[in-house]
Amino acid sequence: MWWYIGRRALQAIPVVLGATLLIYAMVFLQPGDPIKALFGEKPVNETIRASIAAQYNLDDPFLIQWLKYLGNALTGDFGLTYAQQPVSQVIGDAFPVTLKLAVMALIIESVLGVAAGFYAGLRKGKLFDSTMLIVSLLVIAVPIFVFGFLMQLIFGVKLGWAPITVGGDASIKNLMLPAIVLGLVSFAYILRLTRTSVVENLTADHVRTARAKGLSDRSVNSRHVLRNSMIPVVTYLGADLGTLMAGAIVTEGIFNVPGIGNLAFRAINRGEGSTVVSIVTLMVLIYVVMSLVVDLLYAWLDPRIRYA
Amino acid sequence: MTTPVLQIKDLQVAFRAGKKLIPAVRGASLVVYPGQTVAIVGESGSGKSTTAHAIIDLLPGTGVVTGGEILFEGKNVAGAKKGEILALRGSSIGLVPQDPMTNLNPLWRVGAQIKEALVANGVAKGKDADRRVVELLEEAGLPDAERRARQFPHEYSGGMRQRALIAMGLAARPKLLIADEPTSALDVTVQKQILDHLDSLTDELGVAVLLITHDLGLAAERADHLVVMYKGQVVESGPARQILQDPRHPYTQRLVSSAPSLASQRLSSERARVEVREQAVQTAAEIAEEVATHADEFGVGQATVVEAKNLTKDFTLPGGRPGSSSAFRAVDDVSFTLARGTTTAIVGESGSGKSTVARMVLGLLDATSGTVEFDGVDITTLSGKKQQLALRRQMQPVFQNPYASLDPLYSIYRSIEEPLRTHGIGNDKEREARIRDLLDKVSLPAAVMRRYPNELSGGQRQRVAIARALALEPEVVVLDEAVSALDVLVQAQILKLLNDLQGELGLSYLFITHDLAVVRQIADNVLVMQNGGIVESASVSTVFDSPREEYTRRLLDAIPGGSIPLGA
Numbered sequence: 001m002w003w004y005i006g007r008r009a010l011q012a013i014p015v016v017l018g019a020t021l022l023i024y025a026m027v028f029l030q031p032g033d034p035i036k037a038l039f040g041e042k043p044v045n046e047t048i049r050a051s052i053a054a055q056y057n058l059d060d061p062f063l064i065q066w067l068k069y070l071g072n073a074l075t076g077d078f079g080l081t082y083a084q085q086p087v088s089q090v091i092g093d094a095f096p097v098t099l100k101l102a103v104m105a106l107i108i109e110s111v112l113g114v115a116a117g118f119y120a121g122l123r124k125g126k127l128f129d130s131t132m133l134i135v136s137l138l139v140i141a142v143p144i145f146v147f148g149f150l151m152q153l154i155f156g157v158k159l160g161w162a163p164i165t166v167g168g169d170a171s172i173k174n175l176m177l178p179a180i181v182l183g184l185v186s187f188a189y190i191l192r193l194t195r196t197s198v199v200e201n202l203t204a205d206h207v208r209t210a211r212a213k214g215l216s217d218r219s220v221n222s223r224h225v226l227r228n229s230m231i232p233v234v235t236y237l238g239a240d241l242g243t244l245m246a247g248a249i250v251t252e253g254i255f256n257v258p259g260i261g262n263l264a265f266r267a268i269n270r271g272e273g274s275t276v277v278s279i280v281t282l283m284v285l286i287y288v289v290m291s292l293v294v295d296l297l298y299a300w301l302d303p304r305i306r307y308a
Numbered sequence: 309m310t311t312p313v314l315q316i317k318d319l320q321v322a323f324r325a326g327k328k329l330i331p332a333v334r335g336a337s338l339v340v341y342p343g344q345t346v347a348i349v350g351e352s353g354s355g356k357s358t359t360a361h362a363i364i365d366l367l368p369g370t371g372v373v374t375g376g377e378i379l380f381e382g383k384n385v386a387g388a389k390k391g392e393i394l395a396l397r398g399s400s401i402g403l404v405p406q407d408p409m410t411n412l413n414p415l416w417r418v419g420a421q422i423k424e425a426l427v428a429n430g431v432a433k434g435k436d437a438d439r440r441v442v443e444l445l446e447e448a449g450l451p452d453a454e455r456r457a458r459q460f461p462h463e464y465s466g467g468m469r470q471r472a473l474i475a476m477g478l479a480a481r482p483k484l485l486i487a488d489e490p491t492s493a494l495d496v497t498v499q500k501q502i503l504d505h506l507d508s509l510t511d512e513l514g515v516a517v518l519l520i521t522h523d524l525g526l527a528a529e530r531a532d533h534l535v536v537m538y539k540g541q542v543v544e545s546g547p548a549r550q551i552l553q554d555p556r557h558p559y560t561q562r563l564v565s566s567a568p569s570l571a572s573q574r575l576s577s578e579r580a581r582v583e584v585r586e587q588a589v590q591t592a593a594e595i596a597e598e599v600a601t602h603a604d605e606f607g608v609g610q611a612t613v614v615e616a617k618n619l620t621k622d623f624t625l626p627g628g629r630p631g632s633s634s635a636f637r638a639v640d641d642v643s644f645t646l647a648r649g650t651t652t653a654i655v656g657e658s659g660s661g662k663s664t665v666a667r668m669v670l671g672l673l674d675a676t677s678g679t680v681e682f683d684g685v686d687i688t689t690l691s692g693k694k695q696q697l698a699l700r701r702q703m704q705p706v707f708q709n710p711y712a713s714l715d716p717l718y719s720i721y722r723s724i725e726e727p728l729r730t731h732g733i734g735n736d737k738e739r740e741a742r743i744r745d746l747l748d749k750v751s752l753p754a755a756v757m758r759r760y761p762n763e764l765s766g767g768q769r770q771r772v773a774i775a776r777a778l779a780l781e782p783e784v785v786v787l788d789e790a791v792s793a794l795d796v797l798v799q800a801q802i803l804k805l806l807n808d809l810q811g812e813l814g815l816s817y818l819f820i821t822h823d824l825a826v827v828r829q830i831a832d833n834v835l836v837m838q839n840g841g842i843v844e845s846a847s848v849s850t851v852f853d854s855p856r857e858e859y860t861r862r863l864l865d866a867i868p869g870g871s872i873p874l875g876a
Binding site: 203204205206207208209211212213214215216219223224227228301302303304 | 414421479
């Protein structure tokens with residue numbers, strides 16, 4: 001077991017290296033000169049230009065830039081943004097906000113998705129099931145920003161139940177509406193997944209045997225149907241936390257949440273290599289850790305799976 | 309007169325498909341008295357399992373009882389309220405289901421699953437229930453029950469799981485136990501142990517048993533009273549021996565004459581076999597002569613078509629620590645020969661290594677050591693794709709599960725055509741003619757060509773698989789459990805077909821099976837395998853009449869119905 005975790009951690013090293021290299025290459029190939037962009041309309045001052053280029057290693061060949069970044073990152077120095085703030089500090093401010101938002105979305109979507117999916121599966125073909133099918137298809141089909149603006153308009157502007165934008169105060173109360181919007185699409189997927197899995201498990205042989213033992217519907221459903229149906233859902237949820245964090249970019253934009261999505265968006269626009277790479281590497285690490293957590297959860301849910 | 313535990317009167321069960329009702333059981337009646345064992349016998353689709361499930365209101369999907377009465381201790385439970393049925397399940401009527409592999413929840417400890425039954429029926433709670441679980445498992449014949457109760461189903465073998473399911477079915481001491489094909493997924497020797505145990509246990513407890521089975525021999529051996537079902541109706545019922553010795557209904561007569569467990573006792577099946585062999589050997593000799601005179605054919609045309617010498621196969625199992633591993637010897641020093649036009653059967657229980665041998669003979673798996681010679685050529689030394697193709701052409705497999713061995717997205721035509729196309733034989737027109745001919749050989753109408761596997765029955769699919777194997781006119785066909793998944797009557801048909809084809813085409817068969825019962829009808833020589841090695845190798849008559857080894861004798865004893873004298 002510990003050996004397994006250790007091996008998975010070792011596997012993360014080439015993944016992270018590859019990811020940083022890939023992202024560095026993309027930022028490097030991005031058209032336009034970031035220094036020119038910094039000067040905006042004003043004429044470029046060559047001495048300042050040279051000093052900025054030296055500070056950010058912009059004149060070095062691509063591989064050297066990457067290696068220098070890696071070397072510094074190993075000592076905990078992720079460089080400075082063009083506004084001369086340490087990248088680690090900028091990310092440190094934005095990351096907890098996005099993490100909070102994503103975890104809230106994850107909780108909302110999984111509780112509602114599993115509950116609705118479970119009930120729809122039990123009542124297959126009935127009104128609730130059909131309604132949920134239409135709802136989930138609608139949610140999956142309509143782009144997320146449409147729901148974002150719509151809910152902002154209804155709950156923020158018209159009803160005034162939630163703040164229109166989050167801004168500086170990222171409290172749980174203020175993040176509620178963005179979290180619901182963020183979790184909507186995954187809610188639909190979890191609902192479908194749970195429903196399919198429940199329908200399949202309801203006809204499983206061991207469920208029939210459980211009924212033959214004299215168990216009531218209630219205990220059959222909770223002990224034998226629900227738990228067995230959770231295995232595919234858990235896989236999805238684990239991968240979803242990463243997707244939620246990366247996907248928060250749209251929702252954060254709509255509700256002006258000072259999170260990592262907003263930060264990444266601005267950094268990409270400015271061609272701020274070190275910031276972009278650091279954010280993406282963090283995301284990759286989250287993915288790696290989450291997939292390990294999913295695998296361990298799997299073993300906990302399903303005793304047939306043992307890692308060696 | 310005592311009241312019966314269970315009386316079914318003119319039961320009608322149907323499945324709803326859209327607005328239509330498709331009948332599955334059409335007027336079934338039977339009576340079970342306290343302590344009695346009654347068996348329902350029939351092929352799949354005869355409605356025997358549906359009848360059983362109707363009793364405890366566990367019909368699958370859209371099934372509904374549309375008529376008749378199910379009287380449990382005199383009270384009609386057909387269409388009873390949910391609560392009443394729930395009160396009966398477990399405490400009054402127990403169920404031992406068919407497939408031990410799928411009937412235990414893989415996520416819960418076995419003990420917990422038995423405890424559920426105790427708690428739900430109010431027999432015991434908490435610590436008392438835990439103790440009772442261990443007693444029940446011991447009673448079901450599971451050694452080391454206390455430790456076993458804490459294990460998960462995947463740590464159990466098939467036989468152990470079935471014992472756990474028996475413990476579960478009897479946990480609340482029901483008056484009636486429905487045993488739905490309780491051993492059809494198990495090896496014969498395990499089957500015998502389990503049934504013996506179930507017999508003595510139900511005797512001791514005075515539990516009435518309704519046994520559902522497709523095996524007439526097994527039913528006759530275990531039950532006092534037989535009920536034969538066919539197409540949803542009871543066609544015959546009566547005392548077991550009477551039915552076996554003097555079957556009245558034509559369907560029962562067919563069952564009695566073709567059930568392999570019974571047929572294996574008959575010398576006539578061996579005499580019929582000898583005639584087939586004589587014809588096959590003669591045809592095969594002609595083919596061999598042709599092979600010998602044509603230099604471009606594969607092989608040299610000798611009388612021994614396949615010879616395995618000291619075959620050994622080791623598998624490496626990964627260990628718990630990095631870098632550690634252990635070797636597992638699946639096949640240990642196996643040698644045998646297959647003469648042209650004859651059948652050699654490899655018999656053994658699951659895990660004996662018989663399928664691994666088949667895969668090595670086919671060249672689908674490399675041997676760790678030892679050689680396989682096909683017509684004098686060592687197949688491990690074959691170089692290049694061309695020679696390997698030439699070998700594949702001469703040796704074709706038919707596998708156990710006809711549901712899995714045909715591509716569901718390929719039409720029957722395409723499935724049979726594929727080998728012809730791979731080997732570049734004929735043009736479109738010639739291939740079509742060949743496929744028609746092949747379908748005719750396996751007794752399928754040519755119209756089947758345009759259909760897909762899911763539109764065919766299991767027996768029809770197996771015929772298609774045989775046609776596909778014969779498409780390339782091979783000399784050897786490796787039949788890996790080719791009839792094991794089929795109903796008795798279909799099994800008998802396929803065995804007859806294989807015999808006919810062997811006589812006509814001079815084929816040589818390597819017949820892998822776990823079921824000694826079918827061997828007498830098809831094989832000339834028998835290899836008995838156990839734990840990877842050969843324990844006995846002899847002709848069919850020697851193995852059946854005077855087996856040398858204790859293990860072979862055990863296998864023979866385990867054939868159900870072997871001890872029952874037959875009429876006619």
